Amino acid sequence: xxxxxxxxxxxxxxxxxxxxESVWAQTMQDFELIVIDNASTDESLEIAxxxxxxxxxxxxxxxxxxxxxxxxxxxIRAAQGEYVALFNNDAFAEPDWLENLIAAAxxxxxxxxxxxxxxxxxxxxxxxxxxxxxxxxxFACKRGDGLRWERYLTPCRTFxxxxxxxxxxxxILDEIGLFDENFFAYYEDVDISWRANSMGYRNVYxxxxxxxxxxxxxxxxxxxxxxxxxxxxxxxILLPYKNMPLLMLLLNLPFLVAGxxxxxxxxxxxxxxxxxxxxxxxxxxxxxxxxxxxxxxxNLPNYIYVEGCLIVGLFQYVVYRAQRALKIT
Numbered sequence: 155x156x157x158x159x160x161x162x163x164x165x166x167x168x169x170x171x172x173x174x175e176s177v178w179a180q181t182m183q184d185f186e187l188i189v190i191d192n193a194s195t196d197e198s199l200e201i202a203x204x205x206x207x208x209x210x211x212x213x214x215x216x217x218x219x220x221x222x223x224x225x226x227x228x229x230i231r232a233a234q235g236e237y238v239a240l241f242n243n244d245a246f247a248e249p250d251w252l253e254n255l256i257a258a259a260x261x262x263x264x265x266x267x268x269x270x271x272x273x274x275x276x277x278x279x280x281x282x283x284x285x286x287x288x289x290x291x292x293f294a295c296k297r298g299d300g301l302r303w304e305r306y307l308t309p310c311r312t313f314x315x316x317x318x319x320x321x322x323x324x325x326i327l328d329e330i331g332l333f334d335e336n337f338f339a340y341y342e343d344v345d346i347s348w349r350a351n352s353m354g355y356r357n358v359y360x361x362x363x364x365x366x367x368x369x370x371x372x373x374x375x376x377x378x379x380x381x382x383x384x385x386x387x388x389x390x391i392l393l394p395y396k397n398m399p400l401l402m403l404l405l406n407l408p409f410l411v412a413g414x415x416x417x418x419x420x421x422x423x424x425x426x427x428x429x430x431x432x433x434x435x436x437x438x439x440x441x442x443x444x445x446x447x448x449x450x451x452x453n454l455p456n457y458i459y460v461e462g463c464l465i466v467g468l469f470q471y472v473v474y475r476a477q478r479a480l481k482i483t
Contacts, residue, residue, distance in 0.1 A: 155236070156182070156184040156185060157185040157236065157237045157238070158185060158187075158234060158238050158239070159177050159186070160229030161174065162226055162240075162243065163190065163243045164191070165195060166198045169243060170243045173243050173244065174187070174189070174202075176245075180249055180250075182253035185235060185239075185252060186210040186211070186212065187211050188211075189205075189213050190216065190225040190228050191213065193215075193217055193218050198243075212232060221337075222317070222339045222340075223336075224335045226333055227335065230322075230324070231332075236323075236324060237255075237256060237324060238321070238322045239320065239322075241365075242318040244369070245365045246365060246366045250363075251319075251365055252363075255320075259323060264355055264356050265356050265357070266326045266330075266355035267320055267350065268357075269283070269315035269320050270320060270365050271306060271361045271362075271365075272365055272366075272367045274366070275368045275369075279302055280300055280301065281299065281302070281306055282367045283297065283299060283319075284306035285312030285313070285315065287471075288313055288344060288467050289468040290410075290464045290467070291468065292393070292409075292410045292414065293417075294344045295470070295474070296316065297312065297359075297470070308361065309358065309360060310359050311359075312358060313348075314348065315357050318367060326355055329353075330355075331349070331445075334346070336444060337392065340386065351456060353456065354456050378424045378425075383426040383432075383433065384429050384436065386421075387429070387437070388434070388436045388437045389433070389437075390433075391433075391437035392437055392440060394410055395441060396446050402460075406464070414434075
């Protein structure tokens, strides 16, 4: 089997059916679909169950909300496909979405992840995500968020693929490990892409793999809320600590501290400073549990590449903030 599509679901009654139907409508039909339900209490569980008689369909029902990473790892472990595509329950794919992702991945066996062009579902002239990047300040950012998607029609290498609609090569997942379940939600996709970069694999962006995304339908559509604030504070600490070798961490520490202070101010101004601080406290408890990759001299060129990406990412972020301030789309 060529591919496995994995959809994690939590109370997605308003959009799950359309999401699943968009997957079944793909031009490339050599795939299976696995839905992981995290103890939904609305009608979405019955929607997921309604497909059980369909070939190449599996439903895994959890008795609790396990978080994104745990759920998609269940799907990956059960997957029979050569590739695994993760797809949010509030995303809707164009018919050639999967075909184009696979074509992009097959251009080079060193490609680990392929990111989709995610377009805002309710503002179809604007991008939601065109690949993710990280800055020296420790910010993980969505490339193109809120800008016209026509700006992002060129395939390119990207630091990370957004796990809301991305394809992963399963053989490399088997080698580098699955999603880190210490990241309950958010940044787990950046973490695994960073791990791949450090080991010499590539992540790319495929602009012809289009889908439409509601964004935040499960965790809250607003940019700031208690849950997102806690996860942001928590995982923004875990991400660089886990993935930076000691020397890189020490070199970047002043920039990271500056970034955290800036975030504290931003979250306080929005009224969520306490929740962001709570995330910091949770991070301190999680750090001892992290499995930090071992430093390897053979990966030195890859670490240098990552450092370059962080520097470039800072300039990308400054340009992006200027565009938003000037209301340029």
